[in-house]
Amino acid sequence: MVSQDIFLAEKSLLRGSWDDTIPEPLSPALHLAKLACSSQFREVLTSAQARPLFRTSSHDVQFSFNGLFNNQVLAECSAEDELSRFVIATVCLQAFVQGNWTGPDLDVHSFELLKSNSDSTLQWDEKTITAEAVAELALGGEPAYHLAEDPAFLRFSQLLISLRYEHLSTVEWWKLRIATVHLCILDEPVALQYDFKNLLKPLAQLFADDPDLLGRLYLEKGLLEHHLSQDQLASDDFVQAARSTGLKYELTGALGKRTKFQITEHSQLVLLAESHLVDKCQDMQDAHSKHSTFHVGQSSTTPNVQTLPQTLPLNDDTLLEQTAFTFSHREGSRSQLRHLDPSAQPPLHPLDQCILLSLCLNVRNTSPSHGLTTEQMNPYVSRVISHPRNWSIHSMALLLRSRLESSRTRTVERSTLQLQALIDQMPTSDSKTAERLLYFYSIPLPSKWEMEKELAERYLSLGVVKSALQIFERLEMWEDVVKCYGTLEQREKGIGIVRDLLEGRKEEANAVLSRGKASSSRQKLVQDAAREAKFWCLLGDLEPHNAAEHYLKAWSTSKETSGRAMRSLGGYYFARGKYEEAIVSLEKAVRINPLLSRSWFILGCACMRVERWENARSAFSRCVALDEEDGESWNNLASMYLRLGEPSQTTANNVEGKGSPLAIPDENTMVSFENKMLAFRALKQGLKHNYENWRMWHNYMIVSMDAGELQETCRALGRVVEQTADKVGSIAVDEDVLDRLVNAVTRAPANAEEAQTQSEGMLHPNEGHGLYRSVLSLFERTLLPRLSSSRIFRAYARLLFWQGQWEDAIKAYLDGYRCSAAGTIEKGEVDTEKWRAAVVEVEDIVDILRNFGPRVEGYKWRLQGRSIVRIFMGRTKDFEDEPEWDRLTNLQEELRKDEQ
Template identity: 70%
Template sequence: MSPYVSRVISHPRNWSVHTMALLLRSRLESSRTRTVERSTLQLQALIDQMPTSDSTLTERLLYFHSIPMPSKWEMERELAMRFLQLGVVKSALEIFERLEMWEEVVKCWGVLERPEKAITIVRDLLEGRIAEAEEVLSRAKATSIDRRQIHDKTREAKLWCILGDLEPQNAVEHYQRAWTLSNETSGRAMRSLGGYYFARAQYTDAISCLKRAVAINPLLSRSWFILGCACMRVEDWEEAKNAFSRCVAIDEDDGESWNNLASMYLRMGTIGKKLDETSDDEQQIRGRMLGVSLDSSDDATKSIPFSNKMLAFRALKQGLRFSYENWRMWYNYMVVAMDVGELSESCRALGRVVEETSEKVGANSVDEDVLERLVDAVTRAPLNPDEAAEGGDTANVVMNPNEGHGLLRRVTDLFERIILPRVSSPRIFRAHARLLTWQTRWDDALKAYLDGYRCGVAGTMEKGETDVAKWREAVKEVEEIIDILRNFGPRAEGFKWRLQGRSILRTFIGRTKDFEDEPEWNGLAELQDDFRKEEN
């Protein structure tokens, strides 16, 4: 619409056409953060200029049937809604009171934390002392007495629901009265009552109310979502799955519902049946977002059919389109993708988790078990692509993106671009070193192993340490790095591995002289003697 509106505004020839073009531009700009205030001021200017005599009556009526020009009161209502969205509540309140839009007035008093004012207005509406302008018109349009009575009952039930929202101490009584007044047709009453019970952990009552609510209004995704959460709390996975399925069918952009739907698939042994109760010990429902913890050795994971895991994988993949910044969903996606064999996607998900959480939790943002399994998947393949292809036909071979050379590029990028510039830990460096060793990049592999040693127990041990168990663990790390230097050092041209090994031993022995009486000390002394003999 913008180009057409701009063209009309730049060549004004009629008051009505020009005013409508300005109104459309104001509406188009109201959805952008940088222009929302300007669009609101433009709308206010349009309202102010309507009663002026800058155009004749004939000119204003010329395109009366062609242009859907709203009335001044409708434009004021739209302006008040804009004010409310921007937080200019008092200005919106003044307009709503002038237009006698009492429900919106109640909402404004609620935002201003003046519930007593809102309660007074609702009581006046119930007792007939005031009436909403739109309701007066709607009631007048009712063609029969029966329709008017139905309309009045519906209106009264809605007001009792609003009063229940404002008076939590009497909420149940008000909601039930609204339900009775409407002859059990008020979906609002059951939604409100279900939400009330859910907030107070009365999940069985909440489920009963919410099922009635969705039966009356089945297209409200919020009701289905709360129903799904309530079913999760009572471990009725089948009903929860159905509820979240309805959520994503109504609103495809609901990333949280996609995530919860995936969790339901993982909790179900087969579609329509529950998992064994003991299989859910490690899974805790945490509000709206569910964590998924899968281990290939876990009995609970083995009892989940592969088809359910694939359904969960696809649900999470769909949900991440709309919750790209949600690291919890990326973590769930990473674990599920690893479990179904989609290692390339698992690698991508691990990178996103690190990008989103590394500043807050550091090295804990990396799931080191997943990282090592990714490295294992690459290094299982032969280094030579000719040996990896059947019959040596590398020209026509299609690389599997989830293992070997097909996964190598993504894992390498994960290390070099995402993980290593942000975080470090001994396991991360050792995993990277294994990948470099498989590529026969001996210099880089030795540097990675040494980096892992420096940030490990042995490399960070200070002089005066008294913990024997920690020292013994450090001794094992020293012996391991010495073996690595001896095995890979001669293959790296120009790398002074003997000097490096001797320096490591001398530094470690000098820092831990307090442990000379331990039996492992003799092994360190023998290693030092061996290096001296090799030099001679």
């Protein structure tokens, strides 16, 4: 067999359609690959090449996957043998996906493979194999879903793909696919042992000239990162996938109508997109052209309408089924897609449709939680739904539309019915298996049980608790069952279910949880330890008085592999102020599963409480590495940088902040400038995702002032005032910060040319004229329209004096005086100390009038000063016996003499 034929066969397996350029006659291994591409899984798994792989014996009392395969057969490493094993590994994965994601129902089962290869009656049955597969698929302490259909297929695939391959090029890609599928059956995502970023680099170079496979590679890598909540990395890969395929897309606006009775057209969001890939799929290649146009169900290049998932109509008396756009050529537009008519765009290549759906997911993940998110996602989904090309892709698009419509009154009914229709279609044979699997790895299509769980959660949101409860019970998702009973105020019933499961009084569909004595010579069935540990954790959540005991039981049951047990125990200790114990538990939890940012966050908080600043910094850094939108962690990380006496060796790309006050360093701790800048950058990053949190802005103001970033200090002070002035008034302003900003401006020469000369031709943005405009805008647009404070007016006046605006500056000082104690003092005041402080204020304002009044032409400053003194003395005659009264009398006399 020529190596080129092997490579073409590998590419065919990746695409899911056979390459007809491979010459006939085919070798046995190539024939096996062709059967796999046409989804004839039974023929592959019962073939002459597959049967010798499995070694089953009547002497095997306890089943284990580790010793399943025939070592003698595996030792053969010719290219033909490697390809055969490789095809069988991929088919096992495909069979598992068909059974649990795409449907229709499987016509082959893993137990048949083992039974047909045994030399006599087996000592174990299908339930034993399934239970062992579920147990071995548990990863990082997270249990696999126990009702997954034929999980042994996934285990077979994992073991076969982990063998040594010397003649094949795409093994790492299939490891990526297996890992992604594996993550989808776990309760929580866990860290993977493979570094796919580096492992897939050779593949990117290998397929550099194949835009279809290169686009798939980046897309599938991005979807794995999506499952691991690494949204920024996923975003980069989705964009790279679009570049690889040549997809052009643009989210823009176009005139259109959204309702049946709308007369005036308004600008509506629309996604313009155009493919440049040529579709080479076997069922589409005859008539496809990248320039072809067609409508839903009317093209020979698409599956028949009957083979597509049912698209339910909206049937609303007001809303249109889809936005009606008006096409107009955008003269002068630089867009590459200006020639496209928004209402009649050409069909997209199926892979490009997958990319758009993934970009749509990224909009959800990287946008704030506000109304625009749905509006941004709708155009992506509508662009895909408008031209159905593939069963699975269309299902994913309808599912996304269902999710988007679930929160709107006029669309919630269709949303729920559409979700139910998607679930009902899974086991049917309305389309070919090969078509359903063609682009499965390029979309985040949920499994059957995940879709049913989503339907149950939809029922819960609508208040239909009993219907949701029935679904959860059928799916044996006991944690959700317990929540439903809590909603129905039947908490004790939920506790009873968990205890019955633990004590063997309740049977599950595929795993009998028997804890009694065995009634036969066979060993009793062993429950998956990870699931049993989960039940003990759930019981701990339900019984707080025995929570610690139950969590420790879960930890021992799982043989110290249950991350949830330690997460729960750490949270239990933290809530009760036992921080040292919490740290011990949480450190174990994050070692098991380092992908859950909440565990890192609580660990960081516990370290803060016991003043382990370096450990807290590390924990909060991990938080923001996992979720860069976690503003609370950015804030806390900034606080830790200010606590550390020496600069950290890590960068400031990770931080967090809920908006709690910054930890103030000890007086004896010298905070380095590097750490101050790290804290500054941390808060700056956190504010991108927590823009409305005034506490974080206040912290940012303090840190930026300390770091010398006065432009940002000015901006932060303005945001604090905008968000809090209506509630707290003038105390919203940190007047010390305001004075320092004014000082930074006024210490430079007032003449701009002179200041520029002194600074060697550059105006520094954080002082003098470089800062002046920002500070002036802060006063005139933010502070003065909202607040009246003596100190604010004085600071404003100093800024005006610096610019030589004498009259405006005097007016500002007078406004400040009217807000001061002297300007607001009333008759009958008895507080002597307050009166004495007011006397000083009167003297100050008179000095200001005396010094600057003469600079304003025609300004009667003496009259103004005498009036101020006279009014003040008239209001405070009760203090005539005080020594300071003579000072007022003398001041009044001096003003009279000056006037003469």
